[in-house]
Amino acid sequence: MKLKKLSLRTRIFLAMILLVLLASMLISAVAIIQYKEQSEDYHKGRLERKEGSIQTHLKRVLNGRQNTWEVKTENVPLIFKEEIYNIADIHKLQINLYDLEGGLLISSKAGLQNNNAEKCLDAVIMNAISHNVEFNNDSEIAQHRYVDKHKENGETFQSSYTYITDNKSKAIAILNIPYLEKDDFLAKELLEFLKRIGFAFILILLTAIGIAFLLSKYITKSLKTISDKINTTRLEKRNKKIDVDETSEEISTLVNSYNSMIDELEESAVQLAKSEREQAWREMAKQVAHEIKNPLTPMRLTVQNFQRKFNPEDEKIHDKVDEYSKTLIQQIDTMSSIASAFSNFAKMPAQQNETLNVVKIVKLALDIFNEDYIFFTAEKEEIIAKFDRTQLIRVVTNLVKNAIQAMPEHQTPKIVINVGDNNGNVIITVSDNGSGVSEANKDKVFEPKFTTKTSGMGLGLAMVKNIVETYKGHISFVSEKDKGTTFKVIFPKE
Numbered sequence: 001m002k003l004k005k006l007s008l009r010t011r012i013f014l015a016m017i018l019l020v021l022l023a024s025m026l027i028s029a030v031a032i033i034q035y036k037e038q039s040e041d042y043h044k045g046r047l048e049r050k051e052g053s054i055q056t057h058l059k060r061v062l063n064g065r066q067n068t069w070e071v072k073t074e075n076v077p078l079i080f081k082e083e084i085y086n087i088a089d090i091h092k093l094q095i096n097l098y099d100l101e102g103g104l105l106i107s108s109k110a111g112l113q114n115n116n117a118e119k120c121l122d123a124v125i126m127n128a129i130s131h132n133v134e135f136n137n138d139s140e141i142a143q144h145r146y147v148d149k150h151k152e153n154g155e156t157f158q159s160s161y162t163y164i165t166d167n168k169s170k171a172i173a174i175l176n177i178p179y180l181e182k183d184d185f186l187a188k189e190l191l192e193f194l195k196r197i198g199f200a201f202i203l204i205l206l207t208a209i210g211i212a213f214l215l216s217k218y219i220t221k222s223l224k225t226i227s228d229k230i231n232t233t234r235l236e237k238r239n240k241k242i243d244v245d246e247t248s249e250e251i252s253t254l255v256n257s258y259n260s261m262i263d264e265l266e267e268s269a270v271q272l273a274k275s276e277r278e279q280a281w282r283e284m285a286k287q288v289a290h291e292i293k294n295p296l297t298p299m300r301l302t303v304q305n306f307q308r309k310f311n312p313e314d315e316k317i318h319d320k321v322d323e324y325s326k327t328l329i330q331q332i333d334t335m336s337s338i339a340s341a342f343s344n345f346a347k348m349p350a351q352q353n354e355t356l357n358v359v360k361i362v363k364l365a366l367d368i369f370n371e372d373y374i375f376f377t378a379e380k381e382e383i384i385a386k387f388d389r390t391q392l393i394r395v396v397t398n399l400v401k402n403a404i405q406a407m408p409e410h411q412t413p414k415i416v417i418n419v420g421d422n423n424g425n426v427i428i429t430v431s432d433n434g435s436g437v438s439e440a441n442k443d444k445v446f447e448p449k450f451t452t453k454t455s456g457m458g459l460g461l462a463m464v465k466n467i468v469e470t471y472k473g474h475i476s477f478v479s480e481k482d483k484g485t486t487f488k489v490i491f492p493k494e
Helices: 009-060 073-079 083-091 123-131 183-231 249-309 317-346 357-367 390-404 441-444 462-472
Strands: 097-098 104-107 134-137 142-152 155-165 171-180 356-357 374-378 384-387 415-422 425-432 474-480 484-492
Touching: 009 083, 009 155, 009 171, 009 183, 073 104, 073 171, 083 183, 123 142, 123 155, 183 249, 249 317, 356 357, 356 390, 357 374, 357 384, 357 390, 357 415, 357 425, 384 390, 384 484, 390 425, 390 462, 390 484, 462 474, 462 484
Parallel strands: 374 415
Antiparallel strands: 097 104, 097 171, 134 142, 142 155, 155 171, 356 384, 415 425, 425 484, 474 484
């Protein structure tokens, strides 16, 4: 899962947990490194202290009253014949004494005299002793000293080499002290420390999880509120402003920006709605004026013709008056139908929710049609719903009129009206085998003023859609060119 797909709340939560884990690992790593450095310093210092104590002890024996031998290299085995074991036992370390050529003189380890590998010092060690000069930390006196560090069988050993001198600071022998680095005590302390710090980290981790959860929830709560508000923002309705208390400066800035946008959006929506209404009525007025002018022209011509050819003595004067009157009445009826269509479209349907039998009302609406090719079917004899009786009749008659007008002259017409119900909805379909709707006109069918006929204002289907949607319904259609069209009206029973 990609990090950018995670929510902000999840990322904040994971970041805090990761931060605690990284801190735990870093502190543990620092503790281990510190332990190793302390261990090295401890063993180095301990070896130096042991070496200094042993050298002091050896010099006391060399310069003691009990020593009857001359202090020189050849007499070292005789001087320390018995004392070397006591010194090694006191200091709990093995002591080896070599001559200045690297040959073993005496050792506190039993059997070392027979080990040829350890009877002579390596040339590298001899060279290192002679060239490595260190200063004593206390007296700042230079001394030749070399420490060899190596591992055997998984254990670390240090061997220090330094000169033993007489009263005149003349080197008479080489002191070798093998030293085993035992870290049991320090390792135990480190293990105990890591256990304690582990428990502390677990407690911190649990606390961090709780704090991260609450903090991420607190941080994202305001963002979720803003997100929900943005998702519900619509141009066509009044949107509420966001009111979030105790937020950070960044969230407050975002909220203020959103609220300012809502004010601007509301003002723009009002201006847009006003502009659209004005444009719609302007276009409607143009259409009404155009439709009214169409019958006025033949009416004017009829009156002028009657005025010019009027002759009271004409034998057919009564027939001509009758013909002129019929022409005027026909054009007046056309104008009346135009006015009625415009009035019906402009009037919003009154929501008089009558409980009625939809099957019965649809049959009643079809009684005004005398065409024998109109067929009615119903899935049930009674489908009860709440709807305005007049508006339901208007919906059915407009759909049937539209189907009749879609019939071509060269084809045997057939219109089928069906009423059914499903999942608490009433379904009315009106199907015809007319010329259908072209692909170019499918998106314009429910638009006011759209018509493919030579007469009429194109308000019928727009009015049907307005009525159906007022009752929380839906109208749709499927059409195939030259094969027919089916309109489907769906609206809830309650």
